Amino acid sequence: MGEKMLPRAERRRRTEGRILDAARKLFAEVGYERATIRAIARSAEVDPALVMQYFGSKQELFQQAVRVVDADAATGGDDLVERLLATLGVKLGEMPRSSLAMMRSMLTHPEAAASARRTLGAQIDRLAESIPGEDARLRAALAMTVMVGVTVSHRLLELDELREAPPEEIARLLRPGLRALTGPDVS
Template sequence: MTVSRAERRQRSEQRILGAARTLFAERGFERTTIRAVAARAGVDPALVMQHFGTKDDLFRRAVQAPPPDERAESPEGLVDHLLDTLGLKMGGLSEQSLAMMRSMLTHPDASATARAALGAQIDRLAAGIDAPDARLRAALLTTIMLGVTVGHQLLDIEELRDVPPEELAALLRPVLHALLPA
């Protein structure tokens, strides 16, 4: 079976993104280099630049959250999506989320990139909220989840440390629902 050029390009891009997510999650923005990403992906650094441009562009793509699925059309589905996206139901964060959170706290460029990524998430969430202040509600939903996740995953706050993700999700669910119009 012959693999087309487009398929080879897509596979290379996915290997690079996977390597970037892993390294950004492990090392943060500042300590991750294009050369390290290329080495992890098994490609030449020039290929990383060809596919993604700058390190900032690579970071932006690596931390991009998946869009809400069709469940997000209802308040319950929107809350489920939020809990799924930040990994509370799964027991851990995606590499995208971990990389963004670790880096946004230590590097101004990564902070700007994270703000842009969070802004895009706020836009997607706001689109599913039927209220005049949908963007405010979406921003509050996003930052609540971000704060809980930072406390749980990065700061290792003792009171959150051993709580099963399902219990956190159960406690957060009414809080998140309170921000959604009835």
Template sequence: MWESRAERRRQTEERILAEARRIFAERGYDRTTIRAVAAAAGIDPGLVMQYFGSKQGLFQQAVELPEIEPLTGDLAQVTEDLLGRIGMKIGPIPEASLAMMRSMLTHPEAAERARATLDGQVEQIAATIDADDPRLRAALMLVTMLGVTIGVQLIDLTALRDVPADRISEVLRPAFQALAQMPIDRP
């Protein structure tokens, strides 16, 4: 069957992006090279540059993530939705997400993209908290989730390795509820 030039180009671009996601996920931004991506995709490095312009351009497209469902409802619903996402955080996650996580500590653009996403989620959670310092409380809930994700996905923390998502949620639920509602004693 005959394939059009546009179809071959699209397939090559998808192959490059798939390999880039895999390698960025394994190595992070700093340790990923255009040559390594090209070799894995079975093409010349110049072709990667032709398609994406630069390593930065390749990274931007490789880590495009689908929109995250907004957190809505009252505090109880938002807490349950947030805890419900633990299964996604500790199970297999998309390589684009893993690439972003692995890169966000060393690459400014990855850090900015992660910060923008997390800042939006902090605002969604804070809007449901009727206590002092709602943004601080929301941020602490969210970084707890981020810590669980990093502990499982990047560090492979032994104590979390075989723990089911529902057990982690069960343990975190009272902590999140207390964090969102407990008065803060100030000196």
């Protein structure tokens, strides 16, 4: 059935979805500042005015585009470190565009920074619950910063050494450090 035959609400829903996909892709590639409404509209094959009509502002479009479905990889029966490393494998391979878009802009765009702090904060909270000792929150935060460092270096800065390495190899090398951070005291 052609788009023209669809009910108006359904057509609008599909167009919004296409705009959001294009926005996620561009925000992830070049960041908030450089992703123009014009370029997003061109990529979604709609008029720029329609983007503004549907989303009101670039800021609002960004917020909707980076809304991260929290996969909650830190629950389940497995070992804590193995779950973290499994998340990392996913991130290196096929991290959701919305997360990449948020990370790309988190150092220069206030809303992306706030969103990154919220997301990391929730992950730190969950992780800290499974870590023994008084410094559980600091340890959890450091474990997350290791994940942030690897993801930023691999997916956004695109360091050759990381891109050429199999995710299992990266996981193998990070395992002892993450075990030390999340296990009994290390001093």
